[in-house]
Amino acid sequence: MFKYRLLTPGPTPVPEDTLLELARPVSHHRTAEARQILAEVVEGLRYVFGTRHDVIPLTCSGTGAMEAALIQAVPRGGKALALVAGKFGERWLQIWRTFGVEAVAVQAAPGQVVTPSMLESALRQHPDTQAVCVVHCETSTGVKHDLRAMGELVARTDAVFLVDAVSSAGVMELRMDDWHIDFLATGSQKALMLPPGLAFVAVSEKGWRAAHRHQPPTFYLDLKKARDKIREHDTPFTPAHTLLRALRKSLEKIRAEGIENIWIRHARLAQACRAGVQTIGLELFASVPAEGLTAVRVPANLDGQEILRRLERDYGVKLAGGQDQLKGKILRIAHMGYIDFFDVLASIAALELVLQQMGFAVALGSGVAAAQRAFAEFRSD
């Protein structure tokens, strides 16, 4: 018997008491209690995002929320920069192109990041760009982008700054207002510790000014309409209100721990995980790794899909592989949301066992011990 351990970078495990919250009877969605819940979750999300601005809940996935932001930021015929370091950066580029925006890709090689200086020269080359979009944590490769430096650069221009914080909000340092972020989107199924079904967009005043210049072709994902409703603690359409009720519980936990402590906890998990996998002899894939997951290269001559299969079948450990062209080439261990140090330790121990069985030379326990040492010796400063 092995317990099922979900260490994928979304969906992530949901705490047991939140699951029970999801099992509570359904109430109506247009009541004083429902309005109170909306007011509280908006306040809680403001705290997580580091913003005083509007936060709008949408019933959709993170992609729906990013679409809402992208089409609100730039009209058809407009121009934008998309910083692309993997699958999700690619996706936002594609959305703009779907909507007739001239989107210029600023591309990083797989496992690499787009640097602030790459953005700086792109902004010089395209002074007429109306928006810059970046993925904070590019979940497909495990890299993180330097939002603080990028936000400074974009703030000096008329362009708005859009951030996909789907697998970074509630994981790593994120300061929407201080970092001059104008549109920030995230989903429910990562560090907010909920099942998928809800997503959120926060919009700055500069963001709203851009949004008011045009009316994007959407009804369901109309952020201006949703903003007018949420300011009255309401939504334009029936929301996934049992998820909103459960989100309140997640946000209570986040407040109780403190967002800065949560960032430190994730950094510590990341450092421990990386020490462990590197000691086993695995190479990190990300040049600048994000705190929410660790991506490693599959060793030469080993079948990455087979490693994943054995981890799940023999040990109940569910990791993620690579997507699209990275399929079979990388493994991704998530340590975000409701995943703790001993879950990470279990995944390293299972990985050691599977790799040994597949003929890869591993000293059993070496990765585990290295992770423990890194965890014990971690200093946040």
Add this chain to the structure above:
Amino acid sequence: MFKYRLLTPGPTPVPEDTLLELARPVSHHRTAEARQILAEVVEGLRYVFGTRHDVIPLTCSGTGAMEAALIQAVPRGGKALALVAGKFGERWLQIWRTFGVEAVAVQAAPGQVVTPSMLESALRQHPDTQAVCVVHCETSTGVKHDLRAMGELVARTDAVFLVDAVSSAGVMELRMDDWHIDFLATGSQKALMLPPGLAFVAVSEKGWRAAHRHQPPTFYLDLKKARDKIREHDTPFTPAHTLLRALRKSLEKIRAEGIENIWIRHARLAQACRAGVQTIGLELFASVPAEGLTAVRVPANLDGQEILRRLERDYGVKLAGGQDQLKGKILRIAHMGYIDFFDVLASIAALELVLQQMGFAVALGSGVAAAQRAFAEFRSD
């Protein structure tokens, strides 16, 4: 102590074992099990809709699903007929106009229906219409439309037939294929006995032919992309997969009871409810009432909002009022999904008590007895 009784036409109560299903641990959404669930729920929904065609799950509300269908059916600059008998008919009209479609409203007075002959003359007057959209059960007024007759009329033309079945699928007779429906949309929070968060669109071959003539301005609600994925038992974006897992449970219940038995059960509840409220002295609002809810006029000189407030505060019975211009003028009692005869009886009994307390002459128990008699004497044929 009174139990909370939710008799609103969405969200509706969720069965206790489905709630527990929602409390089960989260698993990954790209697994053999997840594909199996998708395959099963698509089959189950086909059964509910009466179709052999594609059924596409979307993570959004019913409005999102209708938007997906409407923009797929008619391109910008195209022309469509919107049959409007209330708030939801209005909404679909508005969506088309948002997307630059010349949408002609065929309007019924509040509480009335658009008749097949009104549609027939509109089709004659607008032979170039590319689509006809109708709400099967217009939840805002409680009327039902004659889809069978309308489908016949539309099938003789090149136009596609779009149906909002949000509060009718799993409630009243619905035969997508036999009735020549080309796009059919519904949500999770009505007769599918789930919380809100999922919606579904089914598309006929004629529907796909119309869809293939253009590419609508959407990425998240792109039905063609979603169809290619669902045919492989997959979704393009992270779906609300714990709701999909719970939907499997709802669909098992529906199959076990039999969809035609479910239609009869709802007709019986509707007949009982109507006998009850009419015996109390309340007047039905809908000229052709749908089986999923009963709308009644608020008696002259009584405050409709106060009736609702007292029902909930004093007796735990949650009914819906009117929306927009009908606010305070009607009451709506839902009897769809996981609401049984004794819930309906409780609502009639509570209504009798509240009306009496508010000075309206009621013989206590008269409505209840009438509902029981109608229930006992019900014959389906």
